[in-house]
Amino acid sequence: MVEKKRYKLNRLETTRLIGPLVDRHWAELREAKERGEKVAWCSGPLFIFPYAMGMKCHFMAGYAAYCAGRKAGDQVLEAAEADGELMDTCSYHRLHTGMAAAILRGHPVKKEVILPIPDLLIIGRLCTEMAHYAEALHRRLGIPVVAVDFPPPRRKEDLPRLERFVVRQIKENLIPTLEKVCGKEFDEEGLRRILRVLKEAATIRNQCWEFFKLKPTPWTLWDYGVSIAPVFYMMGKPETVPYYKALLCELKERAEKKIPAADGEKYRLYWDGWLPWAFLGMFIRKFVSYGAVPICGRYPWEFFPHPEYIDPDADDVVQNWVELYYTKAQQAAVFMPEGALEEVTKLVEEYSIDGLVMFASRTCRAWNVGQQEIINEVERRLGVPGVVIEADMVDSRMVSEAQIETRLQALFETIDARRRRE
Amino acid sequence: MENPYRTVYEWKERTGKKVVGCYPMWLPEELVHAAGLLPVVVWRSDEPVTVGHAYVQTFNCGLTRSFVDDAVRGKLNFIDGFVIYRTCLQAQELPFILERHVRPAYLEYLYLPAIFPGNATKDFLIEELERFKASLEKFAGREISDDDLRRSIEIYNENRRLLRRFYEFRRKNPGILRAREVMAVVWSSMLVPKEEHSSWLRELLSELEGRHEELLKERRVKGDLKVVLTGALCQTPQFEILDMIEDLGMVVVDDDLYVGYKYFANDVELDGRRPLEALADRYLRRKPTCPTKGDWEMNWTDEVVDMVKRNDADGVISLLIKFCPPHLCYYPDIKRGLVQAGIPEVMIEVEHEIVSLEGVRTRLQSFAEALRRGA
Ligand code: SF4
Ligand code: SF4
Numbered sequence: 162m163v164e165k166k167r168y169k170l171n172r173l174e175t176t177r178l179i180g181p182l183v184d185r186h187w188a189e190l191r192e193a194k195e196r197g198e199k200v201a202w203c204s205g206p207l208f209i210f211p212y213a214m215g216m217k218c219h220f221m222a223g224y225a226a227y228c229a230g231r232k233a234g235d236q237v238l239e240a241a242e243a244d245g246e247l248m249d250t251c252s253y254h255r256l257h258t259g260m261a262a263a264i265l266r267g268h269p270v271k272k273e274v275i276l277p278i279p280d281l282l283i284i285g286r287l288c289t290e291m292a293h294y295a296e297a298l299h300r301r302l303g304i305p306v307v308a309v310d311f312p313p314p315r316r317k318e319d320l321p322r323l324e325r326f327v328v329r330q331i332k333e334n335l336i337p338t339l340e341k342v343c344g345k346e347f348d349e350e351g352l353r354r355i356l357r358v359l360k361e362a363a364t365i366r367n368q369c370w371e372f373f374k375l376k377p378t379p380w381t382l383w384d385y386g387v388s389i390a391p392v393f394y395m396m397g398k399p400e401t402v403p404y405y406k407a408l409l410c411e412l413k414e415r416a417e418k419k420i421p422a423a424d425g426e427k428y429r430l431y432w433d434g435w436l437p438w439a440f441l442g443m444f445i446r447k448f449v450s451y452g453a454v455p456i457c458g459r460y461p462w463e464f465f466p467h468p469e470y471i472d473p474d475a476d477d478v479v480q481n482w483v484e485l486y487y488t489k490a491q492q493a494a495v496f497m498p499e500g501a502l503e504e505v506t507k508l509v510e511e512y513s514i515d516g517l518v519m520f521a522s523r524t525c526r527a528w529n530v531g532q533q534e535i536i537n538e539v540e541r542r543l544g545v546p547g548v549v550i551e552a553d554m555v556d557s558r559m560v561s562e563a564q565i566e567t568r569l570q571a572l573f574e575t576i577d578a579r580r581r582r583e
Numbered sequence: 584m585e586n587p588y589r590t591v592y593e594w595k596e597r598t599g600k601k602v603v604g605c606y607p608m609w610l611p612e613e614l615v616h617a618a619g620l621l622p623v624v625v626w627r628s629d630e631p632v633t634v635g636h637a638y639v640q641t642f643n644c645g646l647t648r649s650f651v652d653d654a655v656r657g658k659l660n661f662i663d664g665f666v667i668y669r670t671c672l673q674a675q676e677l678p679f680i681l682e683r684h685v686r687p688a689y690l691e692y693l694y695l696p697a698i699f700p701g702n703a704t705k706d707f708l709i710e711e712l713e714r715f716k717a718s719l720e721k722f723a724g725r726e727i728s729d730d731d732l733r734r735s736i737e738i739y740n741e742n743r744r745l746l747r748r749f750y751e752f753r754r755k756n757p758g759i760l761r762a763r764e765v766m767a768v769v770w771s772s773m774l775v776p777k778e779e780h781s782s783w784l785r786e787l788l789s790e791l792e793g794r795h796e797e798l799l800k801e802r803r804v805k806g807d808l809k810v811v812l813t814g815a816l817c818q819t820p821q822f823e824i825l826d827m828i829e830d831l832g833m834v835v836v837d838d839d840l841y842v843g844y845k846y847f848a849n850d851v852e853l854d855g856r857r858p859l860e861a862l863a864d865r866y867l868r869r870k871p872t873c874p875t876k877g878d879w880e881m882n883w884t885d886e887v888v889d890m891v892k893r894n895d896a897d898g899v900i901s902l903l904i905k906f907c908p909p910h911l912c913y914y915p916d917i918k919r920g921l922v923q924a925g926i927p928e929v930m931i932e933v934e935h936e937i938v939s940l941e942g943v944r945t946r947l948q949s950f951a952e953a954l955r956r957g958a
Contacts, residue, residue: 244915284877289875300916309699312694316692319694329707330699333703529639530638530680531676534638551642
């Protein structure tokens with residue numbers, strides 16, 4: 162049996178600052194219509210374009226985190242089911258159709274999780290499901306749609322032509338539609354402004370990432386998870402930079418004073434898959450009870466890991482944006498198991514990881530077919546073991562603490578056994 | 584159709600051709616055919632998943648799970664090549680598994696795009712098909728001329744015409760053919776050379792059409808209700824479910840299933856065009872609706888309603904492949920639409936490993952009773 166005791170978690174001060182910032186984002190979104198602003202619901206990596214036009218936007222994952230924060234996830238899912246949605250459907254999808262059901266048919270949900278009906282649905286089809294969500298909302302609410310296929314690349318040689326395809330769709334379909342909806346020309350300068358802020362924010366965030374390399378680590382992946390909005394849906398807002406600066410400052414201080422994220426760090430974990438927004442607390446308590454700390458993961462590392470490629474002054478700034486996903490930073494590659502394997506290997510080495518926890522969401526079919534194979538390959542390459550945990554990001558009916566506990570114990574036992582052999 | 588593995592293996596032996604497994608549902612098999620290879624559509628085995636458990640979670644559709652299981656168990660090793668495209672989230676991860684467990688001589692992953700409006704879609708699709716053609720040529724060791732491709736397209740169109748005639752026969756003569764037989768006819772066309780299938784089907788049709796009055800008298804499916812089937816993407820449901828529908832007095836008169844009408848609904852229309860472009864145009868067709876294609880303006884429900892009206896059917900049976908996201912996301916709208924149209928419908932979830940069919944029977948039974956009460 163692996164030892165289980167009460168390790169102490171040392172919470173960061175800075176992460177307390179994120180709450181009000183995030184709240185403001187959602188409040189602005191809710192009030193946008195009253196202020197006469199245009200609203201888009203956006204999926205995939207395209208929201209920077211409506212942002213550049215001054216639209217307010219919201220996203221699948223962002224909304225899931227928001228509902229989770231307000232303990233409204235299950236309630237919105239219930240509204241979806243009452244409206245005929247099936248439980249095996251992607252939870253993010255159900256959250257949105259649940260909200261639509263609340264708007265259309267008055268299914269009861271907390272007021273603050275109801276968002277304004279948007280003027281436009283924007284599909285960035287990085288995940289095929291992201292198209293289904295907009296399609297369903299279009300059928301139910303009649304909102305216009307604009308769509309960009311965003312295929313994740315399997316091989317390096319595919320990158321240039323996929324990039325050309327995406328750039329063309331943005332220029333030929335997305336931008337003209339935004340111009341029509343907003344009644345003005347595309348604001349290229351607006352796009353550059355966002356990129357400038359994003360570049361700076363992501364650069365400082367990367368400096369924060371360096372602290373994950375310390376043993377013991379002064380912060381956890383969960384801390385970063387709750388701090389992701391500044392490079393995600395708060396992208397381009399001026400307050401994002403001071404946030405990461407404050408975070409960096411605190412991490413430096415912790416490093417100097419040798420304050421770890423968890424006292425008695427024993428296992429450093431890689432976390433695959435989405436962050437379990439509604440269950441962050443449950444997971445971290447479990448981890449810490451074994452002296453385990455989640456350090457890195459391919460999803461949180463998707464957010465502009467290479468700010469050096471962001472070029473706000475590029476001649477063709479649309480092209481520059483898409484290059485981040487394809488030929489340059491290759492952010493879209495981690496969406497496929499081939500790219501993921503390389504990314505996981507890199508992360509495991511860079512951050513001295515002891516074990517992989519592959520989170521397989523029961524309602525999300527992205528990433529999970531390859532997960533066991535990735536575990537096997539990483540084990541072969543680096544001798545680092547892993548387990549798959551089946552749960553969900555929001556739907557509490559699909560999360561079994563007992564199963565999670567057993568799998569984690571198995572992982573820690575394997576790590577212990579290896580250590581004894583070494 | 585007892586054993587698709589043996590069927591395909593025997594054809595491989597007999598023709599001496601290399602077999603290329605194509606992932607459903609919209610790959611242009613004609614190109615594979617034109618390269619002198621034997622294209623087959625990959626299938627869901629009826630066996631429970633065993634070794635594959637370690638590689639694919641239970642919450643994936645039957646085809647995905649069964650295909651991965653077959654791959655890791657070595658059951659697919661006799662297939663020379665595979666072509667996968669982005670049918671859905673699960674499909675895009677399959678090459679990763681195939682590469683490691685089957686190591687086929689040929690493996691191609693295509694980025695067939697969603698059929699979003701705009702020129703970029705078609706241009707990219709044609710570029711993708713050009714690339715596919717070149718990679719097939721390399722594997723087959725021969726060029727595919729436009730004439731080769733035209734010939735293959737003709738062969739495929741001919742098979743599709745015959746299958747449509749076969750469906751027309753079922754529509755006009757309900758009760759002669761059993762639903763499992765109809766599905767087996769379509770499925771076999773996915774597994775054996777089209778030329779052979781067509782000549783066999785031609786004979787079958789002339790016999791059926793010649794004897795239809797006599798056959799009608801001795802209808803094998805005796806039922807007082809007419810139903811249509813919808814759904815079932817990429818794979819066959821268990822034939823037992825089809826039998827059960829009929830045993831309960833419901834005659835299947837039409838369907839829009841993938842191993843059904845969807846497979847042969849549209850021809851490739853050459854009309855003097857470049858054959859590759861004609862293939863692209865077939866892919867881009869918006870009807871019959873396929874929820875994997877990303878067409879938000881399509882209306883699957885209207886097509887189902889039309890099918891009901893065309894056949895004067897009493898009700899609709901939705902076959903929903905368990906854990907199939909494209910269908911899952913669409914289904915609530917179909918349900919709502921049919922309720923609004925006043926058309927009775929029941930949904931049957933098709934699981935890969937069915938422990939007991941009792942639950943299915945109960946649902947179907949109460950559906951049949953409700954139809955009778957309504958009638
Ligand atoms: S990646 Fe998964 S969770 Fe995200 S939209 Fe797609 S199916 Fe849903
Ligand atoms: S049946 Fe559905 S989930 Fe399965 S492969 Fe086809 S589209 Fe994907």
